[in-house]
Amino acid sequence: MPSYTAPTKDLQFVLHDVLKVTESKTPGYDELEPDFTSAILEEAGKLTSEVLAPLNAVGDQEGCRLENGVVYTPKGFKEAFEKVKEGGWTGLDMPEAYGGQNMPYVLGTAVGEMFSAANQAFTMYQGLTHGAASAILAHGTDAQKDTYLPKMVSCEWTGTMNLTEPHCGTDLGLMRTKAAPQDDGSYKISGQKIFISSGEHDMADNIIHLVLAKIEGGPEGIKGVSLFIVPKFMVNEDGSLGERNGVSVGSIEEKMGIHGNSTCVMNYDGATGYLLGTEHKGMRAMFTMMNEARVGVGMQGLAQAEVAYQNAVIYANDRLQGRAVTGAVAPEKPADPLIVHPDIRRSLMDQKSFVEAARAFILWGATMIDAAHRAEDKDADGLVSLLTPVIKGFLTDQGYDMTVKAQQVYGGHGYIEEWGMSQFTRDARIAQIYEGANGVQALDLVGRKLAQDGGKHVMAFFDLIKGFIKDNAGQDAEFDAAFLDPLKAASKDLQSAGMYFMQNGMKNPNHALAGSNDFMHMFGHVCLGLMWAKMGLAAKEALKNGSGDATFYETKLATGRYYMARQLPATALHLTRIQSGADTVMALEAANF
Numbered sequence: 001m002p003s004y005t006a007p008t009k010d011l012q013f014v015l016h017d018v019l020k021v022t023e024s025k026t027p028g029y030d031e032l033e034p035d036f037t038s039a040i041l042e043e044a045g046k047l048t049s050e051v052l053a054p055l056n057a058v059g060d061q062e063g064c065r066l067e068n069g070v071v072y073t074p075k076g077f078k079e080a081f082e083k084v085k086e087g088g089w090t091g092l093d094m095p096e097a098y099g100g101q102n103m104p105y106v107l108g109t110a111v112g113e114m115f116s117a118a119n120q121a122f123t124m125y126q127g128l129t130h131g132a133a134s135a136i137l138a139h140g141t142d143a144q145k146d147t148y149l150p151k152m153v154s155c156e157w158t159g160t161m162n163l164t165e166p167h168c169g170t171d172l173g174l175m176r177t178k179a180a181p182q183d184d185g186s187y188k189i190s191g192q193k194i195f196i197s198s199g200e201h202d203m204a205d206n207i208i209h210l211v212l213a214k215i216e217g218g219p220e221g222i223k224g225v226s227l228f229i230v231p232k233f234m235v236n237e238d239g240s241l242g243e244r245n246g247v248s249v250g251s252i253e254e255k256m257g258i259h260g261n262s263t264c265v266m267n268y269d270g271a272t273g274y275l276l277g278t279e280h281k282g283m284r285a286m287f288t289m290m291n292e293a294r295v296g297v298g299m300q301g302l303a304q305a306e307v308a309y310q311n312a313v314i315y316a317n318d319r320l321q322g323r324a325v326t327g328a329v330a331p332e333k334p335a336d337p338l339i340v341h342p343d344i345r346r347s348l349m350d351q352k353s354f355v356e357a358a359r360a361f362i363l364w365g366a367t368m369i370d371a372a373h374r375a376e377d378k379d380a381d382g383l384v385s386l387l388t389p390v391i392k393g394f395l396t397d398q399g400y401d402m403t404v405k406a407q408q409v410y411g412g413h414g415y416i417e418e419w420g421m422s423q424f425t426r427d428a429r430i431a432q433i434y435e436g437a438n439g440v441q442a443l444d445l446v447g448r449k450l451a452q453d454g455g456k457h458v459m460a461f462f463d464l465i466k467g468f469i470k471d472n473a474g475q476d477a478e479f480d481a482a483f484l485d486p487l488k489a490a491s492k493d494l495q496s497a498g499m500y501f502m503q504n505g506m507k508n509p510n511h512a513l514a515g516s517n518d519f520m521h522m523f524g525h526v527c528l529g530l531m532w533a534k535m536g537l538a539a540k541e542a543l544k545n546g547s548g549d550a551t552f553y554e555t556k557l558a559t560g561r562y563y564m565a566r567q568l569p570a571t572a573l574h575l576t577r578i579q580s581g582a583d584t585v586m587a588l589e590a591a592n593f
Helices: 008-018 034-062 077-086 105-118 120-139 142-153 282-318 342-374 378-409 411-415 421-432 438-449 452-472 477-504 509-513 516-545 550-566 570-579
Strands: 065-067 070-072 157-162 178-181 187-196 206-215 225-231 233-235 241-244 247-252 264-275
Touching (some): 105 282, 105 342, 120 206, 120 225, 120 282, 142 206, 187 206, 438 452, 452 477, 452 516, 477 550, 477 570, 516 570
Parallel strands (some): 157 206
Antiparallel strands (some): 065 070, 187 264, 206 225, 225 264
């Protein structure tokens, strides 16, 4: 069975050596002292490694079952959920007024990575609840907040998001679920939703569904969509649970992965719902949940790559296969371990260099979310809005690829269920699809985010890189050559791609959209290159000051040099593809495919 060790030391390095969180002016960051964050991360690490990780394979093998309208989660899930709730982990970064601990989102993100890596399917139950609670917090009335948030923050009640219908996914303007106004101000919700993660289960007393529907007589298309709170059980005025609402499970979806999560078909048959936010402005309210979810999904790509990499390293050190081409490394054994072979090293370095930079990228993004919410920093809000499709799309595409690389290290054993590596690949696959498929993320990036606020935020990103290079160049020729020069070249490639879109996209939008996936990946590589330059600088400073574990920092520099030399040059390939335009992409008639 695969194992998982929480990367607490690396998380501490990013928080304190790289991001220097205690030096931030964001309210609450002054409390994030190393001893404080270490204590939280160590406790979360124990819980995830000792309780959640052993249940990962159980959830995969058993899945959820539907009996007489009730969904039962895999063996051990319910008891583990109680431990998570008892530890207060579900409300780590939620307001104290509703029972949370009001810690910064960046700390919740660091903890969330460990939870997702240990057991992604399990963690989705509380993750979706957090997103639903955030939407109610942002758009609900005081009465709605008081009614639902305390129980949702504690996960006594869980939450879901209901968007997709059998005939429409991304194009939500096509939805058919209806909301009929009632005299008492409530609505009767009727329709069917599919792919509803955590839609029904046995781990909470109530489930609070957030459902997109169209109010009868409202505008056509997406402009007529509203968001509703639809509880599984009605809530009485005193907070106790009343009768069952008109919502039921049609079936559990049979999926490629995340078997431990109850992904349901949900039927709404005149269910009582309450408007959340403003009529016909449901997408505005839902995007509060979806933007948070997209960062969380990007984290899932990182998390599955991390746990798969950890196990691939163990196997590569244990498995004997052939001899090193330069001579036997373990002559006393019948063969050398796999890790002596350059191609295995290449694969492991691809994984390691991705995981560590992706971790820094996610946490950097989380600091911007904190700055936007806690300090009302509009520039941070604009920049993280620009980067959200990159975080979601690039990290899940790459994260999935890294699980495949880890599986490949095992050879034939990676394809055998006994070794557990296929689960990481199967679980990672969904992250490329849900919360907006990655093709949609790329279209959003190129079609909307680049031009947002007159291109202010993408220009701020380029200025940030230019400023970082200017501030740190010329002090160490070796560091400049290994880190800053590749970052500068990659950033220029990204700017050239943006210029191509400006010059050609107005004439023919297909020229921009045909290159959107390449642009998203190019942008992702530049972001990870920036993270490696920042981590390399932090490691160099730590070695210079003689602080901490020298081997750790030397390893960090070696890993960073690998990424800058072997991965970051991919921007040149992506640029060439983008500049080839849309003609070859659009050449065939539909009938000729």
